[in-house]
Amino acid sequence: MTKKSAFSMLELIFVIVIIGILGKFGVELLAQSYQNFLHTKINNKLQDQSSIAVEFIAKRLSYRIPDSVIAKEDDNTTFVGIQSIDPNRNYRTLEWVQRDIDGWRGNTRPFWSGIADLNNSVAAGAAIDTPETNTTEINNLIQILSDTNSTINDAAIYFIGSNNDVNSSYGWQGAAVAGVGAAMHRITAFAQNSLNSNFAGVDIYEYYQLSWTANAVAIEDDGKGNGTYNLVFYYDYQPWNGERYTDNVAKKSTIMENVATFQFRAVGSMIKIQVCVKSDLINNAEGYALCKEKTVF
Template identity: 55%
Template sequence: MRLRPAFTMLELIFVIVIMGIIGKFGVEFLAQAYRNFISSTINNTLQANSANAVEFIASRLQYRIKDSIIARTGETTTFTPLADASGETFVVLEWVSSDIDNFRATTTPNWSGIIDLDAGNANLLVSPATNTTDINSTIFALSHGNSGVNDAALYFIGSNQDIDGYGWNGTALADQNGSVMHPIKQGTNANEFVPRNGATNATNSFTGVNVYEYYQLTWTANAVVMENYNAGTKMGDLVFYYDYQPWNGEMFYTAGQNIKKFTIMENVSTFQAMAIGSIVKIQLCTKSDLMIEETYSLCKEKTIF
């Protein structure tokens, strides 16, 4: 009986070469599939997070008092109207928000937005179909017990639009004259607004003030701030502030006032806003450096009327 080898040396070399080629392409295929999976995951995450962040900010800006919007370069009393703000040094977007929660209420609005010009006087204003008791309860709940209707202010639609009249410089509005925001508190009756000093809360007067028939009620300003910016990674956190009253002398960074804040989004590379007339456009850019030797980034933007 003659024995023959299963493979000749040439056949063995051929098999090894073929297996090596298959193995090489198999590993490359798996590596590429893994990279595609990582890229897809990063893209989906950034797309979802950035879209949610932009929608959140836009939904708040939708109910802004349109002429109140400003920008800052940081925790400073210096401010610039958004229409005049340009460049990358502005990291704070700030505005006064109309109290949409009380205006919507449950079945009927808690404040009507109308002043009866014949029923009031310099010491109080009468707003038909307004219930300051219900307003106070809603604000108390939304602020977790930190604010109420006696911290609120009125904005008369059609009145003076001076950007210095909102209290953005950190000084409380002690005088109703010359102010855009008018600090108020509850009157004896539920439909009454009494003027007050924003610094002391003492009653003052609407004497000399042009009172308009239509108003908006507000109890808080809002701020979107870029924080914890890392110059190395060029990323930071976008943080939302609320439950503070500039007309009472408060700033978004005022200590000891129980001002609320939460992070809207992490790993934000840039956040910019611009205003053309009463229209605001925001842009948010985010990125991820999870992929080796590669950076994945995208931007979302939205226009708010």
């Protein structure tokens, strides 16, 4: 009986070629599928992170004292009011005075009323009477939120409707402000329904807001050398007392890493913010970045 091989040499070569072709395209298909999966996963992650970062900033900006907002350049001392920023300059920090919102909410009623009794205030320019204000609870709340780093005596009040200069009235220049010309009036003493400060010569308005901290959002070099930054949030410092967030008195937390740019500008009374982020897992030479922006009223 004649034996016959399973495959002739020609058939074997043909099978090997076909398997090689299928294998080549199969590997390419798998690689492309994995790359698409990776890009989708990274894109979704960046979408979530950038959305959280923008919302974090916007939420705090919504409680700003409107005419206190400034932009700073690289040296962290040169600043301008946000209404006066030059689009051709490199601003790295957005900074503002934030009114207290936690004490304003309260569980049953606000801890501070925001109302000054003009008929029963300012004895020798020293105090305002503010009905339904619980200064003891305000003090306790500030100590809790600042981890005992600040008290009501570090806080200040701002009169709504007062005429202020962002360049000199808030303490952004690094020197404490008080009395006439100051937007923020530091609380020097307090009693129930009463707040003391240097009000001599100061125009007293019926409505006020209380603040115990300024806030700053800054991009800082992350040391990776690839053009990305950390987006950092600073709080628990008082510029009206001569403090800067760079003086090691402020608390800080990182909002987001691998940030490509952080931009902002004023549009009337609104502020537009934009955060662009890159990923270490995607070749940044391709110029891939994802941006989120939001308008804050």
